[in-house]
Amino acid sequence: MQRLLFSANLGFLWADRPLPDAVYAAKAAGFDAVECHWPYDVDPDKIRSALCDTGLEMLGLNTSRGDVAAGENGLSALPGREADARAAIDPAIGYAAEIGAAHIHVMAGIAEGAQAHETFCANLAYACQRAGPHQLTVVIEPLNRHDAPGYFLKTTEQACALINDIGAPNLKLMFDCYHVERTEGNTVTRLTDLLPVIGHIQFAAVPDRGAPDHGDLSYDDVFSAIATLGYTRPLGAEYKTGGDTDATLGWLQAVRAGGPVAASGQR
Helix, strand or coil: CCCCCEEEECCCCCCCCCHHHHHHHHHHHCCCEEECCCCCCCCHHHHHHHHHHHCCEECEEECCCCCHHHCCCECCCCCCCHHHHHHHHHHHHHHHHHHCCCEEECCECECCCHHHHHHHHHHHHHHHHHHHHHCCEEEECCCCCCCCCCECCCCHHHHHHHHHHHCCCCEEEEEEHHHHHHHCCCHHHHHHHHHHHEEEEEECCCCCCCCCCCCCCCHHHHHHHHHHHCCCCCEEECCCCCCCHHHHCHHHHHHHCCCCCCCCCCC
């Protein structure tokens, strides 16, 4: 079986450290890549330097959520907010290009209905066109209703319809096993069926979004399926650590040693 690669999502892992320091921590822990959420307050030169020193790739980052205090969680599906959405897309592309990231996640926001669909399509087409010259992939991610109530993009089926409608070669699905399992179930089957449109895979325990060594979804089964499918890109560890990231990394050590992710009796 092929060796799986893993990316540390620095929005959750080592989130108590400055982002460049978190890159070094991920390297020391044995990760193959990193990814982040909203790095815009950090000088991109410092990120680029940390990536160069460690040899890690930055996989991706998110567009701005908008006014978080007002409850916003993305802008690109909000009718009438096209200018704001594109004012979030452009700097995301620029920052990603500066640090050599592979993709940007365009966040839809809280919306519903046909007009929201049309707005999201138009903004995604814009993002794909702008990202193309930088060899960037645009990804979209369905979020579950428990964590993101009212979020426009809810299911992989909806995401695939958008990808098909837009038809841009650099538009892909971000398949988060945690969100998919909570919304749709049958995560391994969905992974298998959707592999051709997947641009990135993330994971966390279900239902508490902790490390993948416990919970309702067997990551021994998930990781085995991914290896069998021949997926070779790093898998994004995007889980809540409860504080001390290093104390949660037994699963990574187990995978590297060829053993089970979860100890016997944890599921």
